[in-house]
Amino acid sequence: MRAMVLDSPRTPLRPAELPEPEAGPGEVLLRVRTCGVCRTDLHVFDGELPRPKLPLVLGHQIVGEAVEDGGRVGVPWLGWTDGDCRYCRAGLENLCDRARFTGYHLDGGYAEYVVADERFCFAVPDRFSDLQAAPLLCAGLIGYRSLRLAGDGERLGLYGFGSSAHIIAQVARHEGRRVFAFTRDGDTEGQEFARGLGAEWAGGSSEQPPEELDAAIIFAPVGALVPLALRAVRKAGVVVCAGIHMSDIPSFPYELLWEERMLRSVANLTRRDGEDFLALAARVPVRSEVQTFALEDANEALERLRSGRVRGAAVLDVAERSREG
Numbered sequence: 001m002r003a004m005v006l007d008s009p010r011t012p013l014r015p016a017e018l019p020e021p022e023a024g025p026g027e028v029l030l031r032v033r034t035c036g037v038c039r040t041d042l043h044v045f046d047g048e049l050p051r052p053k054l055p056l057v058l059g060h061q062i063v064g065e066a067v068e069d070g071g072r073v074g075v076p077w078l079g080w081t082d083g084d085c086r087y088c089r090a091g092l093e094n095l096c097d098r099a100r101f102t103g104y105h106l107d108g109g110y111a112e113y114v115v116a117d118e119r120f121c122f123a124v125p126d127r128f129s130d131l132q133a134a135p136l137l138c139a140g141l142i143g144y145r146s147l148r149l150a151g152d153g154e155r156l157g158l159y160g161f162g163s164s165a166h167i168i169a170q171v172a173r174h175e176g177r178r179v180f181a182f183t184r185d186g187d188t189e190g191q192e193f194a195r196g197l198g199a200e201w202a203g204g205s206s207e208q209p210p211e212e213l214d215a216a217i218i219f220a221p222v223g224a225l226v227p228l229a230l231r232a233v234r235k236a237g238v239v240v241c242a243g244i245h246m247s248d249i250p251s252f253p254y255e256l257l258w259e260e261r262m263l264r265s266v267a268n269l270t271r272r273d274g275e276d277f278l279a280l281a282a283r284v285p286v287r288s289e290v291q292t293f294a295l296e297d298a299n300e301a302l303e304r305l306r307s308g309r310v311r312g313a314a315v316l317d318v319a320e321r322s323r324e325g
């Protein structure tokens, strides 16, 4: 099968011909149709996450078709848990001590085939095409968990208007919230994009919003945004860091946290998040803005994501060749 392989961090993915993987007990062999490109893939690529499987096939927003029965499923980041550590038993399988993650500890979807533990696969609602569904599986899902942990406040700030934020803005609007979008300073195109998806205000991240926010979610992996977001939220407001990695957070005066403001991170997902979010996304209905790349162009997709040149979500159209016959 064709695959793009990470041999070691910071070296371009290598196009390779690999043997088709074999499904073990409880696993399903999937023909990959599409696979979303996530900011986390770049963190693995850059060596910012410890001890990846190497060589590795990246990719954890997989829409695949079961080879055995043709059923369509989604494969997310959470690939396996032990089911009996203190976190699993407390309903926090996202924090499982022995969790394995797709496209990090387990080979992912930058390939024609993948095997996945069937207990961790999701049914994908019919209304989403393969391309539309891929970004829901991490950008949407992690965004959704972040939104839940941000509380029920009406005025929501989103820092970094990429694949997660453009989906969560739609969910937040559906829930009757008001969205304030922050992009890189000077990114007027990104701000226009955010307004088109229902943000009532969009500006650069160093700007203050026109009103105090009830909560903010930081999607960009930039620690310097933390004090900016704390400054923008009201007393007892919540700031959620949604990414798996961030540059260092600069020191800031205690008064930014004072008055019961809260700062927290979000890690991974539970299967419950996935089921709840996919059902909600179908009701909204979420429309992902997708920029497609061939499997062989995965390196270009990653570099475009790094430099902020993807509008919405980047998705590898892995089955493109077979679709074209």
Ligand SMILES: [Zn+2]
Pocket (backbone or CB within 6 Å): 081, 082, 083, 084, 085, 086, 087, 088, 089, 093, 095, 096, 097, 098, 099
């Ligand atoms: Zn566990």
Ligand SMILES: [Zn+2]
Pocket (backbone or CB within 6 Å): 038, 039, 040, 041, 060, 077, 138, 139
């Ligand atoms: Zn991801």
